[in-house]
Amino acid sequence: MVDRNGSTDIQFAIIGSAGDGTIAAGDILKRAMAGLGYKVIAFDIYPAEIRGFGKCISRVRVTTEQAYSLKRHSDVLVSLDDSYAIPHVGEVCDYGAVIYEASPIARLPEGAHITAHIRPTQLPYGLNQREISERATSAARSRNIVILGYLAGLYGIDPQAFRDVIAAKFERKAAIVTTSNTTAFDAAYEVGRTVFKLDQGSLGEPAPAKSGETATMMTGNGAIVRGCIDAGLDTFFGYPITPATTILERLAAELPRHGGRVLQTEDEISAISATIGAGYAGARAATATSGPGLALMAEMLGLGVMGEIPSVVFVSQRGGPSTGMPTKTEQSDLNMAVFGGAGDAQRIVLAPTNVDGCYRTAGKAFEMAEKYQTPVIVLLDLYLSNRYETVVPPAKNPFAPDLNKGLEAWRGDGDYQRYQQTEDHVSPRALPGEDGGMHTVTGLEHSELGKPSDLPENHMAMSAKRHEKLKAALTHPDFTICKRFGDEGPIDVGILGWGSTFGEILEAMFAAQAEGIRCSAMKVVMLSPLPEEQIAAFMDDCDAVLLPELNYEGQLANLISGALGRPLTRLNRATGAPMQVEEILAEVRRLARAKAA
Amino acid sequence: MVDRNGSTDIQFAIIGSAGDGTIAAGDILKRAMAGLGYKVIAFDIYPAEIRGFGKCISRVRVTTEQAYSLKRHSDVLVSLDDSYAIPHVGEVCDYGAVIYEASPIARLPEGAHITAHIRPTQLPYGLNQREISERATSAARSRNIVILGYLAGLYGIDPQAFRDVIAAKFERKAAIVTTSNTTAFDAAYEVGRTVFKLDQGSLGEPAPAKSGETATMMTGNGAIVRGCIDAGLDTFFGYPITPATTILERLAAELPRHGGRVLQTEDEISAISATIGAGYAGARAATATSGPGLALMAEMLGLGVMGEIPSVVFVSQRGGPSTGMPTKTEQSDLNMAVFGGAGDAQRIVLAPTNVDGCYRTAGKAFEMAEKYQTPVIVLLDLYLSNRYETVVPPAKNPFAPDLNKGLEAWRGDGDYQRYQQTEDHVSPRALPGEDGGMHTVTGLEHSELGKPSDLPENHMAMSAKRHEKLKAALTHPDFTICKRFGDEGPIDVGILGWGSTFGEILEAMFAAQAEGIRCSAMKVVMLSPLPEEQIAAFMDDCDAVLLPELNYEGQLANLISGALGRPLTRLNRATGAPMQVEEILAEVRRLARAKAA
């Protein structure tokens, strides 16, 4: 339980097999802690197979102030299956606890038992999981509830918070399920409360909620869904694909209540095509997919660019290339998001860095798509899509309902010109159903009237229009396109970052500062158009610039170097796992030392 | 008729409407001149519409040594339709000739006639095109042949060369067609031979052919087809799209004679899928498309990368984004060729700069695909695909028939490992039908055995394998990945270039050298992996580096800056037309002056 500014910071890792209820236990734990007013960040890992066995890990970090990432070292490891847990005992920090089945069924050879792997500096707690479960529910099935009761007792956490979540969770099942689980919980709570405590301490108080704010816990994908609904999404067309499927599913359940329509299409090409069709007809329209789906959408996104049709595409990245590693995280679809179209097909690309950012970016994406008449790609990644954070929803809906520069802005003589060249390069857009605005949108290069044209000057002028109008997005109201954290002024090592990895970057930055390194970090949320000025200014301040990202060659690094013509230091990992704070920190130290030398 | 080293350099421009036989006239002209031993470079422009009217231009440049590009200024303009030709009179150089209908049917108002647009320094030749045609063939239809006879007479070109081409051209038609056309030709020849010559001079002798060499004339797409056949292409799957269609069509006619199979598929996704399937089964397999089709192929190319399956994709670029300008040229699909895939999907990307290069690159693409077990994209553009150049086919087939590192290279213990980590990162590849090599190829990340795996170390190692193996392509035998021209040593202005534009770059370089600027040019043929070392060395030599390309933002410029972290000067045009030598030269001058200042 690392102390940060004297407040709580404890990370639990529950490890078991797919049948053990590991993920469910983690879910109850994080909801209970959030209910008590703590901040939570949590991420589960489960096997790619549909069913059967395989390692599940649920990691839940509980803090007083919202944390930025999970920690490499957990404070508590709970094993529901020692064979999966043993390789992870090493990740428990010193003075951290390891909780395991005290009376395993199978007698293991000396040395193979989990206790043989616990370091002297770690605190071992044997717990009769099976026995307590069986006594309470006459089945071993509630072992995952038993460990929760034990944790509550051990760390002095209010048991009622757990009982409430358990009751809510089994609401739709027979009453007996809740009762027996609660019995198991209570029995284990007693054991935990009364067991001889080693050195693990107990939890600090959660920070009191700010007045009027109610924190809630959601995943990145959940926040995207909320952002879509608050921004007035009209139509959503989607095709299932991990890790974006839950956006489709949640919207299917919720959007119809808000007057929107959701359709599962026959494929991703159809999904983006219908989205573009709906966008053309004036709807706020979106789709969601992952890398393979985005690849299929490349051609139709080009029509969105050429026809200047608003649309929003949420892309949750997973391990690639190709089908890759569908249940692992990665940041390797940036190239395709920015460059994956025929011709000069610039569009807006945004990447939030945390769950709260998902909400804001989703809503703002619709504003931008409409205002600049363009496709907007929002890049997520599995780690961000699926991880839980406590967030405080805004008191007031922060998104503008209608930013379309409509037919009423048309001021010209003669026929209505859909693609009139204007000062801000955005043309008045008539929507079907509006009289006097009839026109044909085409993927062919076209004149201001929208008629096909292949005159050289026209193509040059229209190419310029399509590019230049996007620059205004860099100053889009109430949106953070990039942001600097940490030390001001001359910096030893600056860290640039994007997407989910920025959490680890911030934690590394804090650690580096603690070691006396002048360190600063900048998150880049708008990846196209790139905030070149701000990045250049940041780089000017830094003696060395590090860019950690979860891909092999450094895709944002290429983008920034390409735009600014400047070198930077890359830190690339293609492992399918989130970046480690320690890896970043090691690199920061190395760069700081190189500077000192 | 600009003199270069005392030898011939004359450019003809024939301009008319779609029904006038303009393109056919240009075709006969260039074939006749090539037949005489001159070097030819020629490019036609025709309307996008299927039929009806519209401006056609056939430009034919005839030289003693092979030229690198068309010239901005023609030496001779022949008008078959004054309304289309008038705007082009200005492009005729001083002392250049303008040949027009002497007795137009419609009497035009004073000033509207073409003669009113001819400068005093240009040489006007009125010719009774219609009358001569009607007298010879009792129809005006042969006006396009009449102008050829006149040109031959006027410039003292051997008329037999034309007669041969005309006979060959109409071979399949009724004999009377050849006869009447020849009659028209001969009549006009007499007129041209005997007309009072102004100051236009006559043609120098063509350079004698080197012994054993027979020059032939072909387009970029034609050269691709020859390269495919010589490299032993087994299967070709394609879907029609301008400007790549002629590759499909020519192969459909020729490949079956060489034992290969050609199939028009239902779309581009099917074309690349079948190509990958055939590549997996051991065939040399290819497809061809343009930007929109490449966009559709993005996902399947990823499978090629992940599965390490050889395939070759020819992409002839046209104006984009989206459907864009199908009959105009552009270099804007580089981004997509290099970056257009989900995940870290590196592949080899090559771009020849002239017709001869098309042949060599096509053949070498198959070698590389097979040797490095990867998709190879060959980027062409409409200007290169469709332009004619005289080339000398190699005496000996220059392509290796089989570079597959096969099952016999498998040396491990136990089960055959399709993705064995080896020194050169290329694994022994068993083909279906081979005993002992059974394995499953998948787009999922996989172990050396080919089994799905999402272990972090495995993904990192396999990502490295897929990247590192491609580096060997930078030293692929007998292939020019990049090449430097012009001055050696310290350079005022260096010009980097790729694709068809490199012709104009060379011409600009020569012109700059003639003005005393120390100038050098480097063509980059391998665009992925990028010859970073060579480019860096070139840039080291140059005080300023210019990169002209036919797209809006500078796609190769981004790529090079991104890789090297260095700035360079961009010259971007998105007009659908080839770059002008003069534009490049102006920029070179500006940079040279800036240096001097």
Add this chain to the structure above:
Amino acid sequence: MTEPLKPVYLEDKLKQVRGDGHLRYRSRSLPTWCPGCGYFSVAEGVTVALNRLQVPLKDAVVVSGIGCASRFPFFMDTYGLHTLHGRTLPVATGVKVANEALTVIAVGGDGDAFAIGGGHIPHAARRNVDITYMVFDNGVYGLTKGQTSPTSVYGFVTPSTPYESHDQPLNPLMMLLSYGASWVGQAYAGHQHHLSDMIAEAIAHRGFSYLHILSPCVTFDKTEMTYANLDIRVRDLPADHDPSDRLAAMKHAAATGHPALGLYFREERPTLGDGFADVATRAGRKTKTGAARAGGKKKTAKSK
């Protein structure tokens, strides 16, 4: 069915109907099609049909793919959307889902429909999207200059099949019937009156209507699907054909030697829009809570 009528070209038409308002659905862009192309008849048919149905110009959206056929929206004075090769139907679906009030007409060539676009047709049909889909079948790729298409005859010689095509042609009518399209008909560019009638009927149908239009390409097919051939081969559907009998319709569709013109099949069933309405009810639709609704969206007021 009425007697054959020679195709009418816009230029003639212009002279013929000056001022009678018939042409008000046509834009001032003259079609770029080759003189004699069957597509002129289709354009005329759509004009007649829209006049008859009095669809407000502002409420009609013509969606197309890529090809000669797909140039059609440019020649109309309605809203138009010239999309990508093969994507006609999903884009049209998006338009309709966004705004039920629009009359959405999707058009494309045989290649656009049954080659690259073939995967979308079953789904538009089974969902019963309330749009009209007209395929202009000339049995060839017109815009790319004459290659074989999915409806080309076996043995067709084209630049991409110089040694004859060896693919069996598809049977679009059987396919659409098997997909569950709720309205399936066939017309011929050479029979102008009947064609216009069928287009009007197709547009009037509530649900997904598919009209297959045989339409010669006078430039790239001089031997197979020509006026001369089709004039002789086409037949009327027998008078006793029952358009509610899908299997009988299949039988007629199978007789490709003599393509039968007329209404093959029609049924009334809930549309995709009806489905959304049902979902909204089941979900317990609230009034829109999003800011978008709270603030009142101008465009919504206007277009829906």
Add this chain to the structure above:
Amino acid sequence: MTEPLKPVYLEDKLKQVRGDGHLRYRSRSLPTWCPGCGYFSVAEGVTVALNRLQVPLKDAVVVSGIGCASRFPFFMDTYGLHTLHGRTLPVATGVKVANEALTVIAVGGDGDAFAIGGGHIPHAARRNVDITYMVFDNGVYGLTKGQTSPTSVYGFVTPSTPYESHDQPLNPLMMLLSYGASWVGQAYAGHQHHLSDMIAEAIAHRGFSYLHILSPCVTFDKTEMTYANLDIRVRDLPADHDPSDRLAAMKHAAATGHPALGLYFREERPTLGDGFADVATRAGRKTKTGAARAGGKKKTAKSK
């Protein structure tokens, strides 16, 4: 058709047949499917069929898309190609065109086939590519955890259609018949012997054979396409059904309430490979002039 037989799982099978060689077509990777999944029966069926036909392991290639069904190649000891979602048929076509000597078996789920892959099926069928295509129809998206599929029943409640699906299900058999597939049959995972027989027949057919296999997903569909439902509903095709009568086959295919098992349609006609042979003749095929041939390509010798 034989009597129903309970599905057999590989684990049991392993015990049962140790050493008799029956399993030599199976790889040592145990299927990752859920216990009880219908796909185990299909795997057993393919094993039986390949044994019966004695296809050399080295000459069989199993091509699949993405989904639970598409995991199949990993469990076979032949050559395998686990491609992308929906691309099974064009990739399989490429394999076959490259090497006529191979026995190519394409497999995929109902989503892989009729949603994202639906555009490719008509073309593989009309070209009569000599491959076998087996669709494992469980009426649901298994691998992505239970969403609706193109063959799901009307009204299906899934995570993506929580207020019921409103799309009419497709009818794969009618579709394949309308595409001109030269062999069309249906089997059921619950009738193991018949399934194995049908697979063997499908593979033996020269040309494009389509076998539709009804196969319950025991994890994500507990209400509709279950063993319990199907055991009751399935029928045999009538004994007098004439498999050369496409329209009669259509009629049986239309009766979806009681899916009929058996051979719907079969015809002999030239395959895509025959077409290529004809093209080569017409083109006046020379011996290969390319360097590739001159040098003699090892692999050619080996594999063709």
